[in-house]
Amino acid sequence: MIDLNGYQAIQTAQFCRVDVPGYAVLRFSDFQLPYIISGETYQPLGKLLSMSSTTSNLRAVSGDMSITISGIPNSSIAEFLDNRIRGSEVSIYRGLFSAATGQALAITGNPFGRFQGIVSNYLVEEQFSSQDQTATSTITMQCTSVQELLSNRIAGRATNGADQTRFYPTDQSMDRVISLTRSNLNWGAP
Amino acid sequence: MSFLDDLIDIGSSALDFVTSNSVASNVVKTAVLGWGVSKISSQVNKQNDLPPQAQTTQPDPGVRVQADANPENRVPVVYGNAWLGGMITDAALADGNQNLWVVYTISEQTGTKLSDSAQSVITIGDVLINDEVAVFASTGSHSGVQISFTMDRDNNVNHSLSGLGRLYFYSGSSAAADQIAPEGYSLASTAAAYSRMPNWTSNHTMDDLVFCVARWSYNREYGLTSIPRLTFQVRNNMTKAGDCVYDYMTNTRYGAGIQPQDIYSA
Numbered sequence: 001m002i003d004l005n006g007y008q009a010i011q012t013a014q015f016c017r018v019d020v021p022g023y024a025v026l027r028f029s030d031f032q033l034p035y036i037i038s039g040e041t042y043q044p045l046g047k048l049l050s051m052s053s054t055t056s057n058l059r060a061v062s063g064d065m066s067i068t069i070s071g072i073p074n075s076s077i078a079e080f081l082d083n084r085i086r087g088s089e090v091s092i093y094r095g096l097f098s099a100a101t102g103q104a105l106a107i108t109g110n111p112f113g114r115f116q117g118i119v120s121n122y123l124v125e126e127q128f129s130s131q132d133q134t135a136t137s138t139i140t141m142q143c144t145s146v147q148e149l150l151s152n153r154i155a156g157r158a159t160n161g162a163d164q165t166r167f168y169p170t171d172q173s174m175d176r177v178i179s180l181t182r183s184n185l186n187w188g189a190p
Numbered sequence: 191m192s193f194l195d196d197l198i199d200i201g202s203s204a205l206d207f208v209t210s211n212s213v214a215s216n217v218v219k220t221a222v223l224g225w226g227v228s229k230i231s232s233q234v235n236k237q238n239d240l241p242p243q244a245q246t247t248q249p250d251p252g253v254r255v256q257a258d259a260n261p262e263n264r265v266p267v268v269y270g271n272a273w274l275g276g277m278i279t280d281a282a283l284a285d286g287n288q289n290l291w292v293v294y295t296i297s298e299q300t301g302t303k304l305s306d307s308a309q310s311v312i313t314i315g316d317v318l319i320n321d322e323v324a325v326f327a328s329t330g331s332h333s334g335v336q337i338s339f340t341m342d343r344d345n346n347v348n349h350s351l352s353g354l355g356r357l358y359f360y361s362g363s364s365a366a367a368d369q370i371a372p373e374g375y376s377l378a379s380t381a382a383a384y385s386r387m388p389n390w391t392s393n394h395t396m397d398d399l400v401f402c403v404a405r406w407s408y409n410r411e412y413g414l415t416s417i418p419r420l421t422f423q424v425r426n427n428m429t430k431a432g433d434c435v436y437d438y439m440t441n442t443r444y445g446a447g448i449q450p451q452d453i454y455s456a
Contacts, residue, residue: 156444159279159295160261167443168397173293173364173390174279180259188252188408188415189287 002096002107009099014051015042015111016067017091018119018141023083028069029095033102037093037111045069051092062148065092065115068140077124077137088119090143120144252408253415257281257292265399267298267444268312268424269434275421276402282388290406291387296422298444299362299398303428304436304455312361312400314372315423319355322348326375332356334375350412357420358386358403364396373425398443400424 004010013031017040020026029035029042030049036042052066067090072080095111097104104110121142128135157163161175263277276294283290300310317324322340327333337355340348362368364383371377383403384390402422406414428434436455438445 150446150448153446155441155446156264156267156298158261159259159263159265159277168395170393171395171397173394173396173399174295177259177261177279180257180278180281181261184254184256185281185283185290186252186287187255187283187290188250188410190249190252 004096004105007098007105010105011097011099011102013095013097013111014049014114015093015095016049016051017042017093018085019089020083020085021088031095031097035095035104037095062151063145064120064148065117065143065145066140067092067143068138070136070138072137072139074126074135074137077139080139081124085119085122085141090115090117090119090141092116115143115145117143117145118149250410252287255290255415255417257417265295265298265444267300267438268426269300269437270429271315271423271425273318273421274424275419278417279401280387280390281417284388288408290408290417292404292406292417293383293387294402294404294420294422295396296400296402297424299400300426300428301437301441303430303433305430305433310426310428310433310437312424312426313370314359314361314400314402315425317357317372317423318421319351319418321419321421324351324355324357326357326372328375331378333378334371335377351414351418354407354409354412354414355418356405358383358405359401360396360403361400362398364390364394 013029013035015029015031015035015037016027018026025040027040027042028045028049030046030051031042031044032046033044034041035044048069048071050068050070091113092115093111094114095104096107119141123140123142125138125140126135127138157167159174160177161172164171164174257278259278259281265277266272266274268274274296276296278292279295280293281290296314297312299312302309319337319340322342324340325338327336327338330336335356335358336353337351337357339352340350342348357372359370359372360368360383361370366380366382366385369377369380369383382392383396383401384392384394386405387394387403402420404420406417408414428437432455436453439448439453440450441447
């Protein structure tokens with residue numbers, strides 16, 4: 001349990017890390033300044049970033065979470081859609097800062113891990129401004145926690161060629177299983 | 191009236207007697223039928239009395255067997271000790287259809303033990319063939335692979351499979367270095383599974399699997415005309431609970447696939 005009795009006021013910020021395969025690792029936060037965690041700089045999005053609330057539990061529980069980024073120019077939407085966002089690993093941390101100085105509180109483990117999962121789906125919404133003839137978009141990423149992924153995971157390999165080559169691409173040992181199920185062997189025939 | 195007319199009269203009255211429905215007529219009909227059957231039977235017996243070289247022997251047509259392969263079977267994971275029936279994943283005939291080669295996939299090869307960082311080792315204990323314990327040759331060129339006899343639960347010895355079956359076990363891959371002998375036996379020589387199994391090449395690697403390549407020799411006299419049902423006693427030296435849980439949590443093939451750095455294992 002974190003002891004915050006010594007502080008009159010604190011500020012919290014959320015840091016989000018999205019590892020998009022084949023593209024880049026996106027790091028952003030709703031903090032007002034760039035902030036470095038484990039040698040990686042998180043870009044401040046401030047009010048443009050919002051995340052759904054989570055509940056604190058003593059043990060790991062499964063759950064979903066949504067991350068919304070607003071104010072994205074239309075030119076960046078294609079870049080977003082062209083990459084494999086779905087399935088990207090997501091890590092969210094919560095940092096505690098002094099409201100007076102903006103410095104991170106000297107608490108072991110700060111910032112704390114809040115959520116780990118993957119992007120299971122995403123939504124792109126467009127807001128069109130008729131006055132200045134511009135449009136901005138909002139991207140919402142639905143994230144599924146690792147806990148839920150594990151509970152739904154089906155591991156192991158079945159005795160067929162497709163499963164075997166999924167793990168060992170050049171192995172042909174089980175390529176004949178399907179054909180064997182329908183074939184007869186004339187054992188002992190002259 | 192000539193004597194010919196008399197003969198015709200006798201024949202005619204005999205025919206009338208036989209075709210009538212009287213009791214005596216039926217008795218005669220039965221006797222004639224029995225005599226006919228007896229003559230046919232004696233002709234057949236005469237043919238069977240011919241010397242062997244004069245008889246036409248029918249060649250053994252063999253049997254039509256179907257390998258019980260199922261693409262939806264899942265390869266099990268064993269920690270400690272377990273009895274498993276192998277799943278047939280390949281079969282092929284060789285040597286003029288007389289030898290049937292069958293691949294029984296038994297279990298997954300497990301990973302490294304957390305406790306001592308050593309690779310887990312899987313061995314084969316007893317092997318049951320149609321619910322009888324197999325006893326292998328302990329000497330000679332087929333030591334540890336060729337079946338000498340089987341024993342039932344009451345230790346009654348059954349020699350019907352003697353010399354007709356050979357079981358080659360592999361743990362980890364189809365390479366010669368991964369061939370193992372059942373516990374209590376030693377191998378006279380090793381060879382890659384793909385050099386034994388017909389139609390296999392070096393691309394048949396059976397990575398991270400424990401499996402058995404069996405050779406069954408067709409023999410109608412001793413009743414080896416169907417693929418025997420095998421059960422294997424699988425022993426994994428990964429037995430500590432922590433090792434097993436850690437392996438299952440981290441393995442990306444059959445486990446949860448959790449990254450080791452995400453597990454506090456100190």
